[in-house]
Amino acid sequence: MNQTLSPAQLAAYFDRIGYTGPQQATSETLYALHRLHPQVIPFENLDALLGRTPRLDLESVFAKLVSARRGGYCYEHNLLFRAVLDTLGFDTTGLAARVLWNDPAAMTPRTHMMLLVETPDDTWLADVGFGSMTLSAPLLFDTGREQATPHEPFRLDLIERGDFLLQVKLGDAWRPIYRFDLEPQFPADYAMANHYVSTYPESIFVDHLIAARVMPGERQTLFDTTLSQRGKTESKRELTSAEELRGVLQDVFGLALPAKDSDTRRETPASGLDDVLERIVRLSTSITSTAS
Incomplete structure (x- = not known):
């Protein structure tokens, strides 16, 4: 049902x-x-x-x-x-x-x-x-x-x-x-696939930051630290800090995120998010440095 x-x-x-x-x-x-x-x-x-x-x-x-x-x-x-x-x-x-x-x-x-x-x-x-x-x-x-x-x-x-x-x-x-194909899927099918894509070590969703929004006349996409815009023109911008990432997630993609917690001793959703954003920036910087 x-x-x-x-x-x-x-x-x-x-x-x-x-x-x-x-x-x-x-x-x-x-x-x-x-x-x-x-x-x-x-x-x-x-x-x-x-x-x-x-x-x-x-x-x-x-x-x-x-x-x-x-x-x-x-x-x-x-x-x-x-x-x-x-x-x-x-x-x-x-x-x-x-x-x-x-x-x-x-x-x-x-x-x-x-x-x-x-x-x-x-x-x-x-x-x-x-x-x-x-x-x-x-x-x-x-x-x-x-x-x-x-x-x-x-x-x-x-x-x-x-x-x-x-x-x-x-x-x-x-x-x-x-x-x-047109085979109907049931909640159990989606539960299994959901577990796979959110936990499998090689899943793109486990190791990479992805955000996307379909704006009138254009698309905005974030992959790790690269912000892309596609419409009548195309552009890309590299973000260099967790603070920049947080700002883009809020301002470009419209996400309501918890305020950043200045007390690093506390376990909060905000501190977890900022740790992740810092990790994404470090990995992207490392890859860029290696490539150059």
Whole structure:
């Protein structure tokens, strides 16, 4: 049975993303919510960096992404988004994908969550939690054709063994993002994948700082100490201190972070975070020095 939000929770979510439109289960409502959600609620992996496996029960996800004004990664984003859609009367199915982004030849485990959404007239792929290439609009489940979004064009293709491939067009080239089938996923499937990506020593979420936000007309991405902006123009900036990282997480990505604790003898979430940010800066500085 799918989970739904209370009227108060739904109102708080709408307030969080700035949505004031209709609440009917239509394609127009889906499109509007899908556009706003990743603009306001960023992708981030701070919990995994702090050695914590994010909790995937709806109350915990809501408390983190809405009440505490944090972000999260794919399971948290899409579980919350699914609960919103189910509350409004949409028919949703949780899916899982093998991520190909930055490693197109790999056959990776199914570690990414996204949604199949039914409206009265159409079937859609919805995904508000894929980091640097998060969809800014749902895609019609119609293979083989280029689909415009407020940002890049995307395309769904049918490939071998009945799998589907999601691609994005960057310049003149199509790049693969992930492959998936239509087998429904259940909470136990996501719990297992969540544990894997937040604890496996070679998981990108365990050792690297990642944050992303889909802004109107551009994307902002943070990978370790590199802040990238992609839109009409592209730029990169290297951050050189934990204080700079903290400021970017708050000011660029809109995260509500605990105040820095000046008492280093105390065990607090703030001190843990600042230790992690210091470590990210040291590692990045070390890699840069070695490369030069």
